[in-house]
Amino acid sequence: MPALRSWFNIPWGSHFSLANIPFGIISSPSSKNPRVAVAIGDHALDLEAFAANNGFSALSIIQPHQAVFSQPTLNDFAALGRPIHSVVRKYIQDVFNVDTTYPEVLKTNSSLQKQALLPLKEIQTHLPFKIGDYTDFFVGLHHAYNCGVMFRGPENALNPNYKHLPVGYHGRASSVVVSGTPIRRPHGQILLNPAAEKKEPIYTAIKKLDFELELGAFVTKSNNMGEPVPIAEAEQHLFGLVMLNDWSARDVQSWEYIPLGPFNAKNLGTSISPWVVHADALALFKVKGIENDAGVLPYLREKNDENVYDIQLTIDLTSTSGSSATIAKTNGRNLLWSYPQMIAHHTSTGCNLQVGDLLGSGTISSENDRSGFGSLLEQSDNGKVAIKLSGGEERRFLEDGDEVTFSGVCGTDEEALVGFGTVTGRIEPALKL
């Protein structure tokens, strides 16, 4: 898609082109109240200020609902539903278009431009949603396979259920934080010598701190308990996506996870990018996911098999000494199941999803390509192989002071990019206990 032209200066290569219009929560030096905004180029359009100054005067459908833009989370806006989001996004695209239908709203209104268009570098972003429940899936097949090989060998790498249902588990909602929040190296109960016959755990600062490259999706429509969401309707329950880093304590995980799954290994922090890219903006980038040769049951079968997104994903690591490296590149298409399939399965036993629930994809890795693996566990083969940074530094797991940054973007520079910006987090040393 050729770039939409704007009267506003949107820098070449910006993730936040006119084709994107992602939603987030901001505060600024002049107003500390968190409120709704969209990102456009190097700026945020403060939708509270925009609405208060007749920005939506030409859009009667949103006028009874303008209070949603003054909320400290996107939940109320999301609850208005996909059709309203579409109208709002298209209207904002029109307002910024070089040939806008409504020049008086913003293009020729320098007073409102000054008030509502805030440089991103001067604002603070916040967690975009009040998250009720956070579910983490495991639908990155190559990641699941890599982990399976490591712990069970190539013959039994994938469990028998893996291709029949989107495997997932309940995660911890309270420890989901916005990009930039420091992550403290946790203490945890671990085995220093897992291979020993006698298991003698200790409680200590963990050794195997890792990241997981994931996508996260927010739910925009609730379903009642006891009432599954049919697969054909599931797309309407999806608000949009963020980048997600599911920080993981691998030494805690390997000791605790049998039989009930990961618990403390995963609740030390989960970081997400602040700008939620709407499902409408991503629709142009739908592609086929990984072929499922197991036969998909009707309640999970979609009409269109282009159901996942072509998102270029990058992982960068920078150490305190400034050594850095792009340590992985992969793509959002490396998923066995789509978000509508995850929603249909999650609700298949009647579970009530609610507006603002977060659904992680699980770690995304490329196939058979170490430089495309989405976790250090896989890249280092559980600590056996060193990953090179610049300046001779190496990593097997994360060290104190390391900063991990994921970015994700759809499209090419020649066209309008639809990007996520970044999610980043820096490791603080463990507390002295």
Next chain:
Amino acid sequence: MPALRSWFNIPWGSHFSLANIPFGIISSPSSKNPRVAVAIGDHALDLEAFAANNGFSALSIIQPHQAVFSQPTLNDFAALGRPIHSVVRKYIQDVFNVDTTYPEVLKTNSSLQKQALLPLKEIQTHLPFKIGDYTDFFVGLHHAYNCGVMFRGPENALNPNYKHLPVGYHGRASSVVVSGTPIRRPHGQILLNPAAEKKEPIYTAIKKLDFELELGAFVTKSNNMGEPVPIAEAEQHLFGLVMLNDWSARDVQSWEYIPLGPFNAKNLGTSISPWVVHADALALFKVKGIENDAGVLPYLREKNDENVYDIQLTIDLTSTSGSSATIAKTNGRNLLWSYPQMIAHHTSTGCNLQVGDLLGSGTISSENDRSGFGSLLEQSDNGKVAIKLSGGEERRFLEDGDEVTFSGVCGTDEEALVGFGTVTGRIEPALKL
């Protein structure tokens, strides 16, 4: 403890004696607004009405906080902290005491009695807390052992980590409902023939619907992410307990749970009793739990090994034909780990617990006594043994129309009971999909 005598008629054998004073959320025909109350005998004392009519005039410490009693959940009251709860409970006990220090507050104030003392049978109870996250532990050792024997044999019944840490997993908060809410038999992806070499799942109304007898605890004090709660302080993070039924789809569970734990098998509904018995009321009933011969790490070691509660627990089942039976009796002391230990472990990697979080104990079963097992899975040995009801009916798993009721009580009739009342739920037939 001999019963405290009251000027108010508290029926002999009531769970809600003067020694109890459990907190809950009610609405009534005269005021549909959910608000805070305590249960006393056959009545609820509406604390919003009580506060508005100078009920707390003699208790200056609570006066700046009286708005908490008009809230639709207990979260704000809980956040005031254990010392304030103690003062409020003791004050209410004094107000109801036959020799009350404050007769004018209620004993001789028939107008306020009429307004604020509402018969339980005329009010509606609601979910007591806004639950942020729900965690379900697995610390009922005999249950864990029974399940282990069923699936792995007696040699490997307990996993190596079991006695070193309170095993738990993240549950689903949105599907926690108050007692009396109907539970619909879910559809789910299951194997009709799990033993077959080729796994051919189908999506159908589930066959193995079960209950799980648990206690649930609410968190009353938040900790920051990255900052573990020391074991010595953990008791102060505990508000009180409810009875909890963690409805379970066993056929879904056995197919889905490897490797990430139970998911859809457990998010179809979790029922809790409406009146939260405060930790202060339970303190008199502390007893030793199950001896842990594994050596407890210092971060989980408590000074006092009387750390679990002597609660008599009963399970009743009634079918649509009226057949019924008390199908199990067990005791809350059958736990390997205490709630302070669960809190210390849960936060040991820095997980931030928040006011209103719910912590399930895991299923509680007696040792080596089928009539004391807390789930049908155990009682029927996964469907092999029939459980007798009256009138010749039998059960292996739950049938449509079955009503399951748990009750729990501390003390004896000769003394003042501290009881939970009941948590009940009735199975509705599956939807036609």
